[in-house]
Amino acid sequence: MTREVKTTKQAAADIATIYHYTKNKWGTAQADKYVGNLIVEIERHGKCPEFLTRKESRLARRLNLDPEQVRSFLYEKHYRCYFHFDYSVLHVLSIWQ
Numbered sequence: 001m002t003r004e005v006k007t008t009k010q011a012a013a014d015i016a017t018i019y020h021y022t023k024n025k026w027g028t029a030q031a032d033k034y035v036g037n038l039i040v041e042i043e044r045h046g047k048c049p050e051f052l053t054r055k056e057s058r059l060a061r062r063l064n065l066d067p068e069q070v071r072s073f074l075y076e077k078h079y080r081c082y083f084h085f086d087y088s089v090l091h092v093l094s095i096w097q
Contacts, residue, residue, distance in 0.1 A: 001047065002043075002046055002047050003046040003047070003049070003085060003086075003087075003088055003089055003090040004046075004088060004089050004090070005042055005043055005046050005089075005090050005092065006089055006090070006091050006092070007091075007092040008091065008092065008093055008094065010093065010094045011092040011093060011094050011095060014094055014095040014096070015035060015038070015039075015095065018034070018035060018038070018079065018095065019031050019034075019035045022034045022035065034076075037076075038075055038076075038079070038081075038095075041073070041075055041081070042081060042083075042090070042092055045071075045073055045081075045083070045090065046085070046090040049069075049071055049083065049085045049090060050071075052073065053071035053072060053073045054071060054072050054073070055067065055068070055070070055071060056070045056071060056072050056082060057070070059082060059093075060084075063084070063093075065084050069084055069085050069086060070082070070083070070084050070093075071083060071084075071085070075095075078097055079095050079096065079097055080095070080096050080097075081094075081095045082094050082095070082096070
């Protein structure tokens, strides 16, 4: 099952920041590839968010969410993507370096 992916305003801003940083450092083609692959990884985790992710119980408590449904994954050893999921939607909360 594939969940719909939705991003918070913070996550969208994080993705834009990653894109602009990569573009300024390595060019447009690399930024397109890097952020494109990040989005593919997010979508991949939407299919099965329980696996290959780390539980984020402390963050879940702060956000008043079910600790079993707040997770994160590491992207390219540089960014940790935090998300919350339910049966039909994966909500990307933020992406931190």
